[in-house]
Structure formats: C-alpha cells, structure tokens
Amino acid sequence: MDTFNWGIIGLGRIAHKFAADLAKTPGAKLTAVASRDMDRSTEFARQYGASHCYGAYEDIIQCPDLDAVYIATPNNLHRENTLFCLAHQIPVLCEKPFSINIHEARQMVQEARTQQTFLMEAFWTRFLPTTQKMLQLIAEGQIGEILGVKADFGFKPPFEPEGRLFNPELGGGALLDIGVYPLFLSTLVLGMPTEVTAKAYIGSTGVDEDTAIILRHQNGALSHLHTTIRMGTKSEAFIYGETGTIHFHSRFHEMTSMSLLREGKRPEFFQFNQEVHGYTFEAQEVMRCVSAGLTESPGLELDYTLARMELLDEIRRQIGLSFPMENVE
Numbered sequence: 001m002d003t004f005n006w007g008i009i010g011l012g013r014i015a016h017k018f019a020a021d022l023a024k025t026p027g028a029k030l031t032a033v034a035s036r037d038m039d040r041s042t043e044f045a046r047q048y049g050a051s052h053c054y055g056a057y058e059d060i061i062q063c064p065d066l067d068a069v070y071i072a073t074p075n076n077l078h079r080e081n082t083l084f085c086l087a088h089q090i091p092v093l094c095e096k097p098f099s100i101n102i103h104e105a106r107q108m109v110q111e112a113r114t115q116q117t118f119l120m121e122a123f124w125t126r127f128l129p130t131t132q133k134m135l136q137l138i139a140e141g142q143i144g145e146i147l148g149v150k151a152d153f154g155f156k157p158p159f160e161p162e163g164r165l166f167n168p169e170l171g172g173g174a175l176l177d178i179g180v181y182p183l184f185l186s187t188l189v190l191g192m193p194t195e196v197t198a199k200a201y202i203g204s205t206g207v208d209e210d211t212a213i214i215l216r217h218q219n220g221a222l223s224h225l226h227t228t229i230r231m232g233t234k235s236e237a238f239i240y241g242e243t244g245t246i247h248f249h250s251r252f253h254e255m256t257s258m259s260l261l262r263e264g265k266r267p268e269f270f271q272f273n274q275e276v277h278g279y280t281f282e283a284q285e286v287m288r289c290v291s292a293g294l295t296e297s298p299g300l301e302l303d304y305t306l307a308r309m310e311l312l313d314e315i316r317r318q319i320g321l322s323f324p325m326e327n328v329e
C-alpha cells in the first residue's frame with residue numbers, strides 16, 4: 001500500500017493533534033473527515049488537506065478507498081461509531097477509553113472478529129519510543145524483578161458540567177479520561193492484578209473527580225495509582241525493581257524522558273525529542289497491521305483491552321460510578 005487513506009470521525013481537540021501527526025507520518029494521508037457540523041468538517045478538511053468532508057458521521061462510508069477510520073468522539077459514542085465502521089468492514093482505531101464498560105467493549109471486539117476487520121484501542125503510549133525503551137530495559141533485567149509501580153495523573157480543568165470531563169452522559173470522570181494511563185502502565189509491566197481496591201471523591205455532577213487505586217499483582221507487587229481532575233498533580237511514574245528504578249518524568253504519559261536509577265551506578269537519562277505529538281506511532285502500527293492483513297495489533301491485543309475494561313468496571317463498582325446510559329440497558 002503506497003498511500004494509506006485515513007478518515008476521522010469527531011473533529012475536536014484530539015482529532016486536530018492526530019491530523020497534525022498524520023501529516024508527518026510517512027505514507028499516511030488524511031482523506032476524509034466527518035463531523036456533526038458541516039462547517040467544522042469543511043474547515044478541518046481545508047486545514048489538513050482532506051479531499052472528502054461530511055456533515056454526518058455515517059456519511060464517511062461514502063468515501064471510496066478508506067483504509068482506516070480514527071474515532072475521536074466522546075466516550076459514550078465509541079461503541080456506536082466503531083460498530084458502524086466495522087459493519088462496513090472499515091478498520092478502526094478507537095480512542096481511549098475504548099468504551100464505557102466491558103459490555104460495550106465485548107460487542108465491539110465481537111463485531112471486529114465477525115467482520116474479520118482490524119480494530120485497535122488508540123492507546124498511543126504503547127507505541128512511543130520511550131515505552132519500547134522501557135520494555136527493553138526491563139527485559140534486559142536492568143532493574144530486576146518489578147516490585148511496584150507508582151503513578152499519578154492529575155490536572156484541574158475548568159469546571160464545565162456539560163463538557164466531556166464532568167458530564168456523566170458523555171462518560172466523564174477522571175478514571176475513564178486519564179486514570180487509564182496509570183492503569184495501562186501498571187498492567188503493561190506487571191500484568192493484570194489479582195486484587196483491586198479503589199476509593200474516590202464523586203463530584204456534584206456524579207462523576208469521579210479524584211480516584212485512588214491499589215492493585216496487587218501475581219508476584220506480590222503493588223501498584224499505587226492516583227488520578228484526579230480536582231487538582232493538579234506532578235503526573236510522574238516510577239517502576240520499582242529489585243535492583244533499580246525507572247522514573248518517567250512529568251508528564252509521564254507523554255513519555256518524552258525517563259531516568260534509569262541503580263544503586264552504585266550513575267543515573268542514565270533518556271530523552272526522546274519528538275517532532276510530533278506522539279500519535280504517529282500508533283498510526284504507523286495500524287498501517288503496518290492493516291497492510292499485513294492483520295485484524296489486531298500484536299502489541300495491543302484486543303484481549304488486553306477487554307481485560308483493562310473489566311478492571312475499569314470493577315473500580316467503578318467499588319467507587320460507585322455508573323453512567324445514565326448503563327441504567328437503561
């Protein structure tokens with residue numbers, strides 16, 4: 001495939017960043033964009049050079065030769081948008097959180113498998129060079145057996161009850177928006193937990209604004225994870241091993257720099273100066289997989305996505321967080 005034709009559904013903040021990164025991704029072309037608003041679609045297409053723009057999400061299938069669609073709508077729409085594209089056998093890269101709950105996630109994965117069409121959660125940090133370096137250091141035994149993970153991700157956005165962060169109708173709250181990052185790091189290096197304990201502060205709109213999570217893993221390691229939209233936190237991460245520590249500097253989820261700290265040795269510093277926001281790498285993974293005829297990424301398997309969705313459901317059960325659309329199903 002010489003040129004890989006991308007479509008985007010939902011033209012908000014992250015769609016702009018993704019489109020900007022696609023422009024710097026070899027072989028990628030933004031071909032089609034779809035919005036609820038035709039004017040926004042036209043302007044977005046003009047800005048990024050897309051040849052097709054639509055004023056309704058479903059119309060994106062009118063575009064010929066689409067190789068994949070990136071779904072960048074609020075959390076409550078991920079399932080609907082993904083199922084629609086998969087039903088038309090269009091490969092999908094769907095933003096995190098993959099869905100509102102495990103029930104939705106299973107439907108999406110089932111449809112991908114039925115249609116034998118590629119599907120991947122847009123967990124972009126999985127494919128960053130820093131993550132690859134971290135996994136390499138761990139595999140080389142540079143820090144020994146992992147004994148614990150500590151990670152926080154917090155910021156204080158303006159309080160907008162209708163916006164996607166605070167609105168339960170859109171699947172809001174800290175956990176699904178940014179809590180997924182500490183959880184991802186912990187489960188990537190330690191595997192799925194055997195025990196989960198979570199506490200939260202539920203704000204006036206009914207979503208979690210501050211959530212603390214402790215995970216116990218198979219080897220006895222503990223993960224201490226914190227996510228909040230109630231206050232700014234340093235947003236750092238540490239992977240503690242028997243013989244050393246990997247420290248991701250703030251803001252850890254962007255993973256642009258990290259240190260390897262070992263007793264009796266000089267600290268080693270790794271810096272990844274990116275000319276892109278970081279979405280290039282997940283886009284390249286999709287392009288590589290789809291071009292090779294794969295229906296999922298070996299680096300981010302759908303079963304791993306499902307396992308983390310189950311974990312999110314368990315945390316939500318413990319903190320008493322449910323969403324209006326779940327109560328009608």
Ligand SMILES: NC(=O)c1ccc[n+]([C@@H]2O[C@H](COP(=O)([O-])OP(=O)(O)OC[C@H]3O[C@@H](n4cnc5c(N)ncnc54)[C@H](OP(=O)(O)O)[C@@H]3O)[C@@H](O)[C@H]2O)c1
Nearest residue numbers: 010011012013014015035036072073074075095096097164
């Ligand atoms: N990977 C990352 O680094 C990252 C970062 C931020 C967000 N995200 C994820 O990306 C998704 C979108 O986040 P965002 O920050 O781009 O949000 P945003 O700026 O609010 O944009 C979301 C877009 O979804 C569409 N939409 C459809 N129904 C909507 C509704 N009822 N209210 C608001 N928007 C609606 C709108 O696009 P149209 O008007 O064009 O239809 C809107 O522009 C979320 O799932 C979020 O978790 C990922």
